[in-house]
Amino acid sequence: MDNKAHILSTATLPQPLIDKMKAAGIAVEVLPFIKTTWVNDEKKRKQVAGITDKTIVFSSKNAVEAVAEMTKNMLHGNIYCVGKQTAELAHKYFGDQIQAVANDATGLAEIMLQEKNIKSVTFFCGDIRRDELPELLKKHKIALTEIVVYTTIVTPHKAEREYDAILFFSPSAVESFFLVNKVNSTTILFAIGNTTANAISNKTDNTIMVCEQPGKELLIDDMIRYYSTINKTIS
Missing domain, CATH: 3.40.50.10090 (Rossmann fold)
Known part of the structure; x- marks a missing residue:
């Protein structure tokens, strides 16, 4: 049984950050929604x-x-x-x-x-x-x-599966994602800052986790800590 957390990143990520998530037992798909x-x-x-x-x-x-x-x-x-x-x-x-x-x-x-x-x-x-x-x-x-x-430029894509969490790094990516997608009510949405979180809240009532300081690595660290706390990534 696959009990890993499945995460969507709406922006490109450096390979070390992808490796960091994999090492934490998190499955990540990278699908940029803006260019x-x-x-x-x-x-x-x-x-x-x-x-x-x-x-x-x-x-x-x-x-x-x-x-x-x-x-x-x-x-x-x-x-x-x-x-x-x-x-x-x-x-x-x-x-x-x-x-x-x-x-x-x-x-x-x-x-x-x-x-x-x-x-x-x-x-x-x-x-x-x-x-x-x-x-x-x-x-x-x-x-x-x-x-x-x-x-x-927005580059919307239709997500092919449901995710446990989605990472958003800008209000523009939020707009692009929700042009063609909806989210399951249990999906956790991680925002790089308050303006991105506000854009998300205009689209859905899902739980939003906001990074205290903007930064891709900081947001991913927050997400890893979140899943470590609830023990969802133990396989």
Whole structure:
């Protein structure tokens, strides 16, 4: 009898994380529900090269990767990031310029508002981005320049089986998944952060487990601990 937990990841995962789940007795299927593409044409490169703001915001690793490619890692300013992994990647490419990190966009905006010297901000983002940070900054009269450096395309798939748990890493993946799928009432839904959890709660009343700090590995560690606690993965 197969008593392993069967998990669906709605985003690609590094092989070490897949191996980590397998070692914990968890069967995982990886089926990406979104695709991201960098915007890296001449017009966009000139726009990025011409920024004059000293304050820069990244809300995702995708934005960091796209800007690093366009600038050849030559970006200078006071950098603010949503998520620990976003900050770690920004530090890798742009050095010791990270000023603050928060778990979500609202938290980051609140940190920035406490710093009275910030008058203007450049926000590197995707074409589908949350409104919280831009609205809070604009509400407090901080000039905001948004530069879209990647696009997100939904790639919905019909799930072929029921899962014990599903891992969600973005609101866009939530939207893509529920376009063509429903979930069993007993399926546990793991969310990488509060905005993703809110997107899930708009689709279903299932139990949602929210990662305290955004990060793929942190979410998977939470999920492994959850199943270790209920002894579901013992075979």
